[in-house]
Amino acid sequence: MARIVQKFGGTSVADVECIRKAAKKAKAEVDAGNEVAVVVSAMAGVTDQLVEYVGTMSPIYDACEYDGVVSSGEQVTAGLMAMALQDIGVQARSWLGWQLPVRTDDSHSRARIKTIDSSEVDLRLKEGEVAVMPGFQGITENERVTTLGRGGSDTSAVALAGALNADRCDIYTDVDGVYTCDPRIVLKAQKLDRITYEEMLEMASQGAKVLQTRSVEMAMNHGVRLYVRSTFTDSEGTLVCDEDEILENQVVSGIAYSRDEAKITLVQVPDRPGVAAAIFGPLADENVNVDMIVQSTAADGALTDITFTVAKIDYHRAEQMLGDLQKRIGFQSVIADSDVVKVSVIGVGMRSHAGVAQLMFKTLSEKGINLQVISTSEIKVSVLIAEEYAELALRALHTAYGLDAD
Amino acid sequence: MARIVQKFGGTSVADVECIRKAAKKAKAEVDAGNEVAVVVSAMAGVTDQLVEYVGTMSPIYDACEYDGVVSSGEQVTAGLMAMALQDIGVQARSWLGWQLPVRTDDSHSRARIKTIDSSEVDLRLKEGEVAVMPGFQGITENERVTTLGRGGSDTSAVALAGALNADRCDIYTDVDGVYTCDPRIVLKAQKLDRITYEEMLEMASQGAKVLQTRSVEMAMNHGVRLYVRSTFTDSEGTLVCDEDEILENQVVSGIAYSRDEAKITLVQVPDRPGVAAAIFGPLADENVNVDMIVQSTAADGALTDITFTVAKIDYHRAEQMLGDLQKRIGFQSVIADSDVVKVSVIGVGMRSHAGVAQLMFKTLSEKGINLQVISTSEIKVSVLIAEEYAELALRALHTAYGLDAD
Numbered sequence: 001m002a003r004i005v006q007k008f009g010g011t012s013v014a015d016v017e018c019i020r021k022a023a024k025k026a027k028a029e030v031d032a033g034n035e036v037a038v039v040v041s042a043m044a045g046v047t048d049q050l051v052e053y054v055g056t057m058s059p060i061y062d063a064c065e066y067d068g069v070v071s072s073g074e075q076v077t078a079g080l081m082a083m084a085l086q087d088i089g090v091q092a093r094s095w096l097g098w099q100l101p102v103r104t105d106d107s108h109s110r111a112r113i114k115t116i117d118s119s120e121v122d123l124r125l126k127e128g129e130v131a132v133m134p135g136f137q138g139i140t141e142n143e144r145v146t147t148l149g150r151g152g153s154d155t156s157a158v159a160l161a162g163a164l165n166a167d168r169c170d171i172y173t174d175v176d177g178v179y180t181c182d183p184r185i186v187l188k189a190q191k192l193d194r195i196t197y198e199e200m201l202e203m204a205s206q207g208a209k210v211l212q213t214r215s216v217e218m219a220m221n222h223g224v225r226l227y228v229r230s231t232f233t234d235s236e237g238t239l240v241c242d243e244d245e246i247l248e249n250q251v252v253s254g255i256a257y258s259r260d261e262a263k264i265t266l267v268q269v270p271d272r273p274g275v276a277a278a279i280f281g282p283l284a285d286e287n288v289n290v291d292m293i294v295q296s297t298a299a300d301g302a303l304t305d306i307t308f309t310v311a312k313i314d315y316h317r318a319e320q321m322l323g324d325l326q327k328r329i330g331f332q333s334v335i336a337d338s339d340v341v342k343v344s345v346i347g348v349g350m351r352s353h354a355g356v357a358q359l360m361f362k363t364l365s366e367k368g369i370n371l372q373v374i375s376t377s378e379i380k381v382s383v384l385i386a387e388e389y390a391e392l393a394l395r396a397l398h399t400a401y402g403l404d405a406d
Numbered sequence: 407m408a409r410i411v412q413k414f415g416g417t418s419v420a421d422v423e424c425i426r427k428a429a430k431k432a433k434a435e436v437d438a439g440n441e442v443a444v445v446v447s448a449m450a451g452v453t454d455q456l457v458e459y460v461g462t463m464s465p466i467y468d469a470c471e472y473d474g475v476v477s478s479g480e481q482v483t484a485g486l487m488a489m490a491l492q493d494i495g496v497q498a499r500s501w502l503g504w505q506l507p508v509r510t511d512d513s514h515s516r517a518r519i520k521t522i523d524s525s526e527v528d529l530r531l532k533e534g535e536v537a538v539m540p541g542f543q544g545i546t547e548n549e550r551v552t553t554l555g556r557g558g559s560d561t562s563a564v565a566l567a568g569a570l571n572a573d574r575c576d577i578y579t580d581v582d583g584v585y586t587c588d589p590r591i592v593l594k595a596q597k598l599d600r601i602t603y604e605e606m607l608e609m610a611s612q613g614a615k616v617l618q619t620r621s622v623e624m625a626m627n628h629g630v631r632l633y634v635r636s637t638f639t640d641s642e643g644t645l646v647c648d649e650d651e652i653l654e655n656q657v658v659s660g661i662a663y664s665r666d667e668a669k670i671t672l673v674q675v676p677d678r679p680g681v682a683a684a685i686f687g688p689l690a691d692e693n694v695n696v697d698m699i700v701q702s703t704a705a706d707g708a709l710t711d712i713t714f715t716v717a718k719i720d721y722h723r724a725e726q727m728l729g730d731l732q733k734r735i736g737f738q739s740v741i742a743d744s745d746v747v748k749v750s751v752i753g754v755g756m757r758s759h760a761g762v763a764q765l766m767f768k769t770l771s772e773k774g775i776n777l778q779v780i781s782t783s784e785i786k787v788s789v790l791i792a793e794e795y796a797e798l799a800l801r802a803l804h805t806a807y808g809l810d811a812d
Contacts, residue, residue, distance in 0.1 A: 069482050075481075083468060083472075
């Protein structure tokens with residue numbers, strides 16, 4: 001007997017028939033003698049519709065009210081899922097965020113879960129009842145509704161799995177696992193049987209959309225075994241687990257890419273102490289997240305160029321803020337470019353293997369691709385290149401690192 | 407300065423633009439120095455969609471889960487309304503049923519409000535903040551979501567007005583008040599400036615759909631002045647109030663009709679004590695509401711016919727139950743007819759005027775309309791007639807009682 005949390009994403013609960021199919025996945029685990037909790041997203045398209053209502057109502061909206069509105073989609077799916085389970089003879093009830101409760105901080109629209117009171121659910125699971133929880137939602141100490149950011153239902157599922165001390169958290173989605181690269185671009189991409197938390201974290205934060213970054217981080221911190229699998233097939237999925245559960249690691253496990261970033265270069269910035277703080281401080285204050293940063297050596301020792309990337313949605317805001325800062329800091333000009341893509345090779349094997357970055361640079365150079373920005377971490381090398389080379393770069397790297405399927 | 411609860415129905419909040427217009431109605435009251443609470447329905451069509459999801463999922467569903475699903479529509483409108491108010495410079499926040507809380511009994515899908523804790527809202531109204539509450543929803547003592555039945559947002563508004571000791575409860579709708587008869591059928595129908603609670607209660611329960619019956623009953627019990635008015639025009643509406651606030655009463659104030667009933671006749675029922683209880687007891691146990699009942703004199707003193715009406719939605723269920731009872735009670739047969747309409751003339755003036763029923767019977771007789779069932783109360787006479795005569799009967803009665811507009 002195991003205790004399992006199942007999470008079904010938007011396409012897995014797109015309509016009544018899909019919810020019925022998902023309910024059968026839960027029933028199969030119940031019939032196998034397991035205790036099951038189910039976390040559901042909103043039906044596909046519902047959250048987009050709600051977000052559109054809010055956007056149409058007011059460009060600058062109250063995040064508390066936004067959360068109350070957009071969290072309603074998951075509430076609907078949760079009730080329908082409980083009914084679908086009851087309809088096939090499985091004891092079930094829904095538990096809304098405020099009913100458990102799921103407590104979060106008060107960062108509305110991107111709140112972080114603090115605690116889940118699962119004591120009542122724990123008892124009922126033991127009695128064979130399936131608990132159905134809407135993902136994405138929680139409440140603050142002040143009893144206002146919060147949401148966890150897009151993709152937040154993954155995090156809800158992992159947090160519930162942690163609170164319930166579950167043996168596994170199954171993330172049901174419309175793909176059948178985590179791939180070495182996006183199979184829509186790299187036809188020879190292979191599904192991974194296993195991947196470490198660290199790698200998955202980098203994959204997610206570097207652009208792979210299969211899991212919300214925060215959910216992987218939380219799974220890693222709480223030791224929740226994550227299993228990414230398809231709602232629509234019975235094929236084996238991908239297990240996200242500790243490094244010691246994986247027998248032999250590839251040097252590189254996967255290649256991720258993100259078109260969501262834009263590049264900004266400040267030309268001829270005075271090269272004096274405090275200048276970086278003067279640039280990035282105001283951006284941070286306005287919640288503009290800066291990712292890659294490079295500063296070129298000042299040839300004459302007085303002026304330097306600083307290049308960095310921001311999320312595309314923050315791009316115009318950042319450009320405007322920098323225009324305002326130009327006089328005060330005294331740089332010559334701002335060059336902005338949103339036609340860029342970030343490509344990252346990821347693998348825990350890098351820790352013990354040299355030459356991984358070198359192979360990346362060589363491969364891209366052979367294809368005539370110019371590297372605009374480079375950044376590295378212990379298990380990742382990322383480069384920013386012109387967007388038009390994205391597919392070419394991904395396929396070349398996939399082959400170079402020996403990831404191609406036979 | 408007055409304290410006003412405004413309620414906006416589904417067509418008044420049909421989309422973002424409608425919500426914006428409704429918000430302006432609230433702002434107008436705030437600008438006039440009044441304290442305002444707003445109760446909203448789901449956007450037009452949303453509740454129907456949710457009910458359809460539930461019906462498709464399972465013909466026999468868990469009413470607790472049903473309530474969780476269908477109550478979500480009002481939650482969306484409440485958030486959007488709060489944003490719309492903020493957008494035009496009015497301080498506002500939404501209060502979900504569980505946040506106040508609105509406590510109800512546990513009759514899921516047709517719950518009755520027991521208490522509303524409005525202490526916090528009361529304070530904030532005094533500070534100039536508008537409270538926005540989703541109608542139709544509440545929670546039980548066990549913290550499960552309940553709904554109040556279709557049209558329940560009217561009742562939510564009246565209950566909130568009672569709890570807040572409001573001076574008036576304005577029901578904004580897509581018609582501009584209460585009419586002497588349905589103006590789509592009787593072109594000479596007139597809008598009433600005032601109507602008594604008792605009359606409005608009869609009008610609502612006899613088929614006029616402008617207000618939920620329960621809301622009128624609650625307004626009467628708590629002395630809440632109800633004002634029915636149009637969201638789309640600025641014309642004067644209809645005030646529902648105590649009899650002593652109305653200077654001169656018509657003998658008949660209005661004529662209502664309902665196509666929602668069906669007639670059932672049990673033929674040759676043994677005429678012995680306890681037989682009525684044996685028939686209507688089981689129906690009541692199954693929540694089948696019986697309205698009009700007539701029993702014809704038993705000619706031979708041994709067998710009688712019993713005719714009664716039930717709601718059309720309960721019609722097949724009732725017919726089946728009676729089939730099962732046939733042997734035990736020993737009647738000869740069941741004749742059921744759903745092509746009927748109930749027409750009611752209503753007026754508190756009846757108490758002191760004789761001949762009201764007589765005029766009704768005479769008028770219908772002159773038009774060759776046969777009366778199938780008659781029932782009366784202190785301020786109402788209802789007759790059941792063949793559905794095909796509905797329009798003819800309404801127009802003839804409207805003229806006969808002197809209600810036609812010039």
